Amino acid sequence: MATLVTDNCDLCRFTDCVTVCPMVCFHADDKMLYIDPVVCIDCGACIPVCPVRAIYEVKNLPPDKHHWIAINAERSAALPLITDKSQPLPGALERKKQLGF
C-alpha cells in the first residue's frame, strides 16, 4: 500500500507536498506529480498540505480513482525526482477554484 497523487494535481502542481516528504519520493512531469510507491513510507504527511486534495492513502481512495495506483507507479519510475518546492503551474489558482477549493 502507498499514498498516491490523483487527477486534481493535473495542471496545478502546487508542490507543497514535496516540502514535507521525509523520503523525497515525488516525481514530476510538465503537468503533475507522482509518488514512487517503492520509496513512499505511507506516512501521510503530504495528504493534508495539498491545496486541491489530490493525494490519497490507498485505503481512502475513491473507487473511480483506482487506476491512479498504476499510473503513479509507472510515471514515477520514468520521471525525474522533484526535491524542492517550485512555482505552481500558470492557471493553477483558477483550476483550484474550479475544483471547489
Add this chain to the structure above:
Amino acid sequence: MLKIAVVGSGPSGFYTAEALLKSSKAEVDMLERLPVPYGLVRYGVAPDHPKLKLPATTYARTAALSGFRFVGGVTVGKDVSVEELRDAYHAVVFCCGAETDRELGIPGENLPGSHAATAFVGWYNGHPDFLQHSFDLTQEQVVIIGQGNVAADVCRILAKPVDDLRQTDIAEHALQALAESRVREIHIIGRRGPAQAKFTDKELRELGEIPQACVSLDPADLVLDPASAKEIEDPRGQTAAWNMALLREFASRPLAQARRRIHFRFLESPVALYGGQNLGGAVLEKNRLEGFPFGQRALGTGVTARLDCGLLFRSVGYKGLEMPGLPFDERRGIIPNREGRVIRDGLPLTGMYCAGWIKRGPSGIIGTNRADAVETANHLLTDMHTNASLPSKAGASVLLPMLASRGLRCTSFEDWLKIDAAEIARGAEAGKPREKFVRIKDMLDIVSHQAAA
C-alpha cells in the same frame, strides 16, 4: 564557509543540516545529548511501525555529505554553553524538540501507577533515560488520557499480542514485561468529541485491526453537535471525517469475545486520581462543547463518574525545555521565534535559530519538519549572506578540544555506524531488525572495543 552548529539530531536537526549543506555555503556540526543520533525516529516512532523509521536512511545520506560532523554525548546548556557555541560558530540552530510532557495538573497525579505516556514510549523504545521506569502490567484496567498519535501508540503496544512485537526492534526488557501483561481493558479518553480526536485516521484504523482485541464505544457518543457536523463536512476536517467513518464502523461491529478490549470514550476530563499506596482510578467529569466550528472548547458539566484503573498514562501534550542562555515561551513550551529566527523582546538574536518542535510546538509528523527546517535554513542563509563582514569562526577546532578538556567522551558518526552495526548483529540472533543498546556505557564500549581491536 559558514560554520553552523545544529543542536539535536532528530528529524528537524537532520533536515536543517541537509538544507544547509546542500547550499554548499555551510559546514554543519551536529551536537547530540546521547551518543547516538536520530532522536524521535529512534526513540519515539513505535517499534511496530518500521516504515516510519526509514527516514533515518535519508539522514545517513545527509551525514555522508561533505562538511557534516556528528558530535554525540554533549549536552548543550550543561557541557557547553550557548554563549560558547555562539563564539565558536557563525550561527546555532536549536532543534532540540519537545523533551517533556504536559501534566494533568490534578490531585493524585503522582500516585504510583500514573505515568507520562512518553515515559512508556521511551521505555519500550530503549531510551537510556527511561531504563529505571517500571510499569505495573499486572493491572487489568488501563486508562489513557488523550487521543493523539502517542496515545494510539501506547494503546496499540498494550493491546497487541506480544508475539506480534517479537520481530520488531522493541527493547528486550519491554518485550519481557509485555509477555507477562494481564491488561484486559484499555480506556482511551478524549476531553472533546469524536470529531476532535487528534489521531490520524491511519493510527485509528490500526486500533481496530489488532488481533485478539476488539474495539468498543457508545454509539450515542457519535451523535455530533451542529458545529462538529460542520467541521467534518469542511475540507479542513477531512481527517476528522475519515475518523468518524472509522468510529461508526467500530460501533457497528458485533460484540465479540476478545482477549483485550479498547474503549473509546469522549467528552470526559479527569479531575482527580484516587488510590492509596497505588493508583485506584480516575474521577472523570463529563464535558460539553462550546464554540464555533474548529474553535470548540470542552467545558465541564459538573457531572462526574469514577473509573477504576491501576495504570494510567497521560498524553495531553508536549513542550520543550528551557535552554539556559536562550529566551523561552513558558506557556507554549517553545523558543520564541519568527519563522525560526530566535527573538528576545521582539528583536532577533544574532546568529540564533530554531527548527522543529522547539520552534512551532509538537504538531505534525516527521515530514512536517522538513518544510519547517528548510524555512529556518533559508532565513539563516539569507541573514548570513546580507552580513558582509562575517568574521571567521573556529567551529569544531575549538569545540572538540574544549569538550575533551571537560572530560567528555564524544562520539562521531563513524562511531555511531559501529554501534548501529553491532545492534543489527545482536538483533539478527533474535530475529529482530536490531537489538538496541539501552545503556550509554554499552554504546561507548562498542566504540572503544572496536578502536582497541
